[in-house]
Amino acid sequence: MKVGILGSGEVGQALGRGFASRGHDVKIASRNPKSEALVMWQKQTKGKASTGTFEETAKHGEILVLASLGRAVEEVLRLAGPPNMAGKLIIDTTNALDDSQGSNLGLFIGPNDSLGERVQRRVPEAKVVKCFNTVPNTQMVDPKFAGGNPEMLICGDDEAAKKKVVGILKEFGWPGAIDVGGIEGARWLEATVPLWVLVGKRLGRWDHAFRVVHG
C-alpha cells in the first residue's frame, strides 16, 4: 500500500517507520521535507520511505495518516489539497490540546465538536477514522504494555474504513479495537487526552494508556 503521512513529528515518524517496516511505501510530509531531521528519519527507516510536501504526500497515499499539530489541522488540509484526499481513508491521530493556560491543559474545541469531525466536514468524500490519538507515539507500533496490550479506541462513519484500520492495528501488534461509533465519538476520544497527561504527570512516565475492563 502507498501510505501518505501528513505530519512529521513524533507520531508521523513512528507510524511512518511502522508502515515501512510492514512493507508499505511511505511518504512523510513537512513544510520542509529536506530538513535534517527528515533526512535522518529517511536514512534510519527500513523499507520504502521518502519525504515530500503536504500536497505531494496527499497525492502519494492510497491511505493517509493525519499527524499534525491540532491547531495546524486546517492549514495542513489546505496545503494537502482536499481533492487529493477525496475517497481515501484518513487515519486521524490529532488532538485539540490547548496549553495556553500553562499547566492547566484544556481543549480548543468542544464539547459538541472535534478535530475528527472538522476533518470529515472539510473533506466530505474522505473516510475519516479517529485512531491512535489516545496512545503515546512510543507505543503506536509494536505496543508493549505491562499486563497486555489494550484494544484501541476508534470511531468513524465508514464501516469498511474502520475494518481496514483494525487490520492495520493488528499488523502493528494491537489485539484490535473498540469501535465507539460515528465520527462524533472523536469528541470523547479527544477529551480523554488531557486526563492522559494528568495521569502521566502523576506516574512520572509517558508510556501508559487507558484500558476498558469489564466483569
Ligand SMILES: NC(=O)c1ccc[n+]([C@@H]2O[C@H](COP(=O)([O-])OP(=O)(O)OC[C@H]3O[C@@H](n4cnc5c(N)ncnc54)[C@H](OP(=O)(O)O)[C@@H]3O)[C@@H](O)[C@H]2O)c1
Ligand atoms: N506525541 C504523541 O505521543 C501523540 C500521541 C497521540 C496523539 N498525538 C497527536 O498527534 C498529532 C501529532 O503530534 P506530534 O507530537 O507528532 O507532532 P506535533 O508537534 O503536534 O505536529 C508536528 C507537525 O505539525 C505540523 N505543523 C505545525 N504547525 C504547522 C503550521 N502552522 N502549518 C502547517 N503545519 C504545521 C508540522 O509541520 P512541519 O513538518 O512543516 O514543521 C509537523 O509536521 C498532534 O495533534 C498530537 O496531539 C500525539
